[in-house]
Amino acid sequence: MPEVSLNNTLGAAFLGTIATSCFYGITVVQTYIYYKRNGTDPAYLQALVFFLWVMDSLHLALVVHAVYFYAVTNFTNVFMLDIPIWSILSQILVTGVSDGAVRGVFCHRVWRLSNRNYVLVVAISISSLIVFSGSIAFAVKGFSIPTFTALSEISDILYISLGSGVVADVLIAGSMCFLLAKRRTGFTRTDSIVRVLMMYSINTGALTSMAALLTLLCYASMPNNFIFIAFYFVLPKLFLNSLLATLNARQPLRESGSGDMVSFPLSATTNSRLSFSAGRPQFTQSLTNRDDQRNLQIQIQTTTDTKSDPDPHGVVDEELKPWPVYARTETPIAFAV
Template identity: 40%
Template sequence: MAVNFNKDNTFGAAFAGFAASSLCLGVLCMQSYSYFKRYPLDKTFYKLLVAGVLLLELADQALISHAVYTYTVSNWGVLTILLKPPVWSLVLQITLGVATGTIVKVNFAMRVWRFSKQNIYVTACILLLVFGEVGVACVYTVRGFRLKSLQDLGSMKTIGSLSLGLGVATDVVIAVSLCYFLRSLRTGHRQDDSMVNALIVYALSTGGITAAISLTTLILYNFMPNNFIFMAFYFVLSKVYANSFLAALNTRRVSRGRGTEDAQTTTVPTFLMVGKVTQRTVHLDPEYAGESPISPSKTSENKSPVSPSTSGHHYAEAW
């Protein structure tokens, strides 16, 4: 059987994707080190989450390295390798990449839950998209192990496109939802609104980057399924998700001066539409008692002026 082979868009593309993925992993390791150094008293849940994401990405990179080594070193010059079933590490890497993306997306879905005052419909829609992608990706992985030739990847184009399409849709829905609900938290005070605007820009930028990479992978897979260019983009995708998650955690100090080191209470001003200023005592910990970041546990009237800066801290805490 003849092999349609171009070393640049097959082995070359795989190596380029491996190099880019290694660079992103380096950034992730730096962010993880920065997180553990800056937030030694952060919640155990977040520490375990960061450690889990880092371990998943280290394993993911190991699988990518094994696959690239197999095709570019162990079988150097053996063109018929493309006619054989895909190496196991190349197929299994898909599952690990989806696992990282799922952790990050669920975490962002919880942010939507908090900022939307526990809007169950929007949050459920996001989670449905997330776990729908997981299910389709698992089916793709199982079928990938059954392929008789690497050149037959195009035969799974439909299910692969569905998985990538769900990923794009999830990123877009999360970004749009965060922007919409964050805008509703504007108080009219410059400092608070500046904080909200910064979070909106961050949501758009991170969601836009991951959606763009997913969409690029989807397009390349549909138009060029018989080379490795789309794989190069997919190698990077999970690292981008992981870095966006760590960046969200590490920017809390910039936004508020500290992370979720402990559950304290403070007074957060709420500026009502009629211009009346009240004080609401809320827990800065957004996970406390299942409350949303702007839902008070107690409300009390206070005639003294209140600085709006604490609400800016509260936005960062919920973020």
């Protein structure tokens, strides 16, 4: 066994566990928001979100067990740091299943946005399947290897799996940005929504691909410490939070695309006035002691241009189809008192 340093072995695993726990807290909050906002989603999607949350909880439990085993149970036995305990290998299996499911959702979204573009979907599916199968194979073979040092015998599987993960994430982010850019209509409000969706896609691909790339580089350059494990602990949390963030953003984006609702008070006063400033009504009134009251008559003339597209988030609610992405009021409100 090489010389052991607690800072880059047990210390790295401990820091990775802290980061994993923090991201799990965000996952819990986002899961709660999802079920509160999206009760009309299809049953299969709600079941998938619940399954991913369960897998994420199991992943955290396995990570905590592994770090507890090395840091507490074998506090004085540094040689145990070279023994891969079952929980640290099992979390690789959980990560493979969870990440595969999340990539499947993103792949389905690309499928819908691209109008069933087989080339994009096949490329993403192949790279995602390589990641999934590589994770399972590495974990299964790892159970038969006695030490972390001996994991170098199957390091090729890890390289291929992590490398394919980077490719898959870049393909997903790039495809989403390209397909969303094609949906620009020239309407300010619609293009603003498209830009937000593109930002989500870029952040999703950037965070996950960066974490996978750091894991790959750290393992290639420092295979005898746990720094690569710290990055790998965080990887599934980034995937799930990226998915939940895009799912939870649907309602605010729909509301921003449906226009603003303006209300103003009406009272039986004289000398009332309604004026417009920058397209929005402003209500002012002056109070008098007169007993006479006049009738308020409001004439509303509106012209609405509506453009409807499939929900670019991959899920179309039956009650919300078609999805209005732009509405414009041509003629202001006219009134006479």
